[in-house]
Amino acid sequence: MAQARALSTNPKASSGSNAMSQRLPSDAQAQAAQESAAQAALELSLVLSAKQGDRQAFGKLAQHYQRQCAAVALRLLGNAHDAMELVQDALVKAFRNLEQLQQSERFGPWLMRIVTNLALNYRRSRSRRQALSLEQSSGGEGDEGEDLRATLAGDRLDAPDRPMTSAELGDAIERSINELPEKQKLALVMFAIEKMPQKDVAEVLECSVEAVKWHVFMARKQLKKTLASYM
Amino acid sequence: MKPENQHLDFLISQYVDGTLEGAGKKSVEQKLLHDPEARKLYADHRETQDILDDYGSRIPMVNWSEFDKKLEARLEIEAAEKQRINRFRRRMKPIAVAAALLVAVSLGYAAHALSRTTTMSPQVTNSSSTPDAPRAVVSYPEGQTSTKASQIAFRIDEPVLGQAAGEGHVDGLAFSAPAEQVALQALQANVTYGVGNLPGDMRFNLNLNQGSSVGSTVGSSATPTNTKEDPTFIVH
Numbered sequence: 001m002a003q004a005r006a007l008s009t010n011p012k013a014s015s016g017s018n019a020m021s022q023r024l025p026s027d028a029q030a031q032a033a034q035e036s037a038a039q040a041a042l043e044l045s046l047v048l049s050a051k052q053g054d055r056q057a058f059g060k061l062a063q064h065y066q067r068q069c070a071a072v073a074l075r076l077l078g079n080a081h082d083a084m085e086l087v088q089d090a091l092v093k094a095f096r097n098l099e100q101l102q103q104s105e106r107f108g109p110w111l112m113r114i115v116t117n118l119a120l121n122y123r124r125s126r127s128r129r130q131a132l133s134l135e136q137s138s139g140g141e142g143d144e145g146e147d148l149r150a151t152l153a154g155d156r157l158d159a160p161d162r163p164m165t166s167a168e169l170g171d172a173i174e175r176s177i178n179e180l181p182e183k184q185k186l187a188l189v190m191f192a193i194e195k196m197p198q199k200d201v202a203e204v205l206e207c208s209v210e211a212v213k214w215h216v217f218m219a220r221k222q223l224k225k226t227l228a229s230y231m
Numbered sequence: 232m233k234p235e236n237q238h239l240d241f242l243i244s245q246y247v248d249g250t251l252e253g254a255g256k257k258s259v260e261q262k263l264l265h266d267p268e269a270r271k272l273y274a275d276h277r278e279t280q281d282i283l284d285d286y287g288s289r290i291p292m293v294n295w296s297e298f299d300k301k302l303e304a305r306l307e308i309e310a311a312e313k314q315r316i317n318r319f320r321r322r323m324k325p326i327a328v329a330a331a332l333l334v335a336v337s338l339g340y341a342a343h344a345l346s347r348t349t350t351m352s353p354q355v356t357n358s359s360s361t362p363d364a365p366r367a368v369v370s371y372p373e374g375q376t377s378t379k380a381s382q383i384a385f386r387i388d389e390p391v392l393g394q395a396a397g398e399g400h401v402d403g404l405a406f407s408a409p410a411e412q413v414a415l416q417a418l419q420a421n422v423t424y425g426v427g428n429l430p431g432d433m434r435f436n437l438n439l440n441q442g443s444s445v446g447s448t449v450g451s452s453a454t455p456t457n458t459k460e461d462p463t464f465i466v467h
Contacts, residue, residue, distance in 0.1 A: 055310050062302060070293065080291040084298060092305050096313070166289070173286045191248070192280060193287040198250060217244040224279045 040105065047104045050095075058098070062091050065108060068194060069115045075189040076119040078174050086122060090115045109203035112196070116186055116204055169230060176226040180219050183207070187215035188223070240272050247276040 043064070049057035066087055073083035073090075094111050101110050177185055183205055190196040190204065191212060202209045239262060245251040246259045262269040 053310070053313070055306055058306065059299075059303065063299070066295070066298065066302075071287075071290065074290070075287075080293065084293065088298070088302055088305060091302055092309055095306055095309055169282075170286055170289060173282065188283070192283050195287075213245055213248070213250060214241070216248065217241050220244060220276060220279050220283075221240075223283075224275055227279070227282065 043107060044105050047098075047101070047107045051098050051101075051104065055095075058095050061107060065111055066091065068108075068196070069111065071194050072112065072189055072196075073115055073119050075174075075177065075193060076116065076185070077122060078178070082122065083119075086118050087115065090118050093118075106203065109200040112190070112200065113204045116190075120182065172227060172230060173223070176223050177219075179226070180222060183211075184215045184219035184222070187212050188219040192216050192220065236268070236272075239269060243269065243272045244276050247273065247280055 043061065046057045046061050050061060069087045069090060070083055073086045074080055077083050077086065090111065093114055101107060103110075177188060180188065186205055187201055190201045191198055198209045198212050202212045205212065205215075207215075239259075242251060242255055242259050243263075246256065251259060259269070263273055
C-alpha cells in the first residue's frame with residue numbers, strides 16, 4: 001500500500017544493542033533546541049488560527065500529532081482499528097473544545113490528555129463488556145467460558161516451553177503493561193515507549209516530573225519481574 | 232533491597248532514561264565504574280528498556296490518507312455545527328440581555344418595595360381625622376386566659392380589612408375580648424408585638440405609617456365601648 005506509513009513517532013526506536021550508551025548531551029542539541037523553538041512558534045500560530053475557526057490550521061495540527069496519538073492509543077488499547085477510531089474521536093473532540101484550551105502553547109499535552117482519557121474510558125467499558133459476555137457464555141456451556149477466561153487472563157505467560165516469537169513477546173509485553181497501575185502504565189507508554197518529553201507526560205498525568213520518573217521506574221521494575229522468564 | 236540501594240536503583244533508572252544531570256549523574260557514573268551491584272542494576276534497566284524500545288518500534292502500517300479524509304469529513308460536519316451554534320448564540324444574545332435586564336429591574340423593584348415596608352414601624356391612624364372610616368376588628372378567641380402578651384392570640388377580621396383595603400384607609404383598630412380574661416396591658420403589649428409582625432401588605436392596608444408605636448396609642452386611649460361580656464376597645 002503506497003499511502004500506508006508506519007505509526008512511529010519515535011526518532012530513536014533503536015534495538016538498544018549498545019549496552020552502556022545513553023542519550024548524552026551534545027552540540028547538536030543546541031541546534032535541536034532552536035528548531036524546537038521555531039516549531040513551537042509555528043504550532044502556537046496554528047493553534048491561535050484554529051481557535052478562530054481556521055479548519056486548515058487545525059488540520060495541520062492534527063497531522064502533526066495524529067501519529068503520536070495513534071501510537072499511544074495503540075499501546076493502551078492493543079488494537080489498531082480501535083486506536084485509529086479513538087484518535088479520530090479525540091481530534092474531533094479537541095476541535096470542538098478548542099476554546100477551552102487556556103495555554104495555547106500546550107496543545108500537544110492537552111490533546112494527549114484527551115486521547116489517554118478516551119482510551120482509558122474505552123478500556124474500562126470494553127472490560128465491562130467482556131466480563132458481561134463471559135458471564136453469558138459461561139452460563140450453561142460447561143468449561144468453555146472458563147477456558148476463554150483463562151486465555152484472556154494470559155495464563156500462557158506463566159510457562160512458555162518454547163522460544164517466543166516476536167509477536168508473542170509483543171503480546172506478553174502488552175499484557176504486562178495492561179496489568180500495571182494506571183499512572184505507571186501511562187507514564188511508561190508515553191515516556192519510555194513513545195519518548196514524549198517528561199514535562200508533557202507530567203502535564204497529561206497532572207503530576208510532577210519527579211512523579212513521572214518514579215512511575216516509569218516502578219513500571220519498569222514491575223515489567224522486569226513479569227517478563228523475567230522471557231529475558 | 233536496602234533503602235540506599237533503592238535510591239541508587241532510582242538514580243540508575245533516570246540515568247538510563249537520560250534524565251539525570253549534574254552531580255547525580257556523576258555519582259551514578261562513579262558507582263557504575265566501581266560497584267558491581269550498580270552495574271547489575273544498570274543492566275536490568277537497560278535490558279528492560281531495550282525490550283520496550285523494540286516493542287515501540289514494532290508498529291502496524293496505517294493508511295493515513297484514508298484517516299485524513301475521514302477526519303476532514305468529520306471536522307467539516309463539526310465546523311458546520313459550530314457555525315450553527317454560533318449563529319444561534321448571536322441571535323439569542325439581545326434576547327438574553329433583555330431578559331437579564333428585566334430580571335434585574337424586577338429584583339431591584341422588589342427589593343426597594345420590601346425595604347420600604349420592613350422599615351415601617353406600626354402606627355394607628357388617628358380616628359378623629361376621619362370619623363366615618365371603617366375600623367379593623369381585632370378579636371380574641373373564646374377561652375383566652377393568659378395575660379402574657381406573647382401567648383395571647385388575636386385575629387384581624389379579614390372582611391373588614393378587605394373593606395379597609397378597598398377604601399385605602401382604616402380608622403384605627405377595634406379590639407374585642409372578654410374583659411375579665413384579658414387585661415388591658417396584655418392587650419397593648421400583644422398588639423404592639425402582633426402588629427409589628429404583621430405582613431407588609433396587611434400593614435399597608437391598615438394604613439400604618441412610621442411614627443409612634445401601637446402600644447402607646449392603645450395604652451393612652453383604648454376604652455371599652457361595649458357590654459361587660461363583650462367589650463370592644465377602640466383605638467383613637
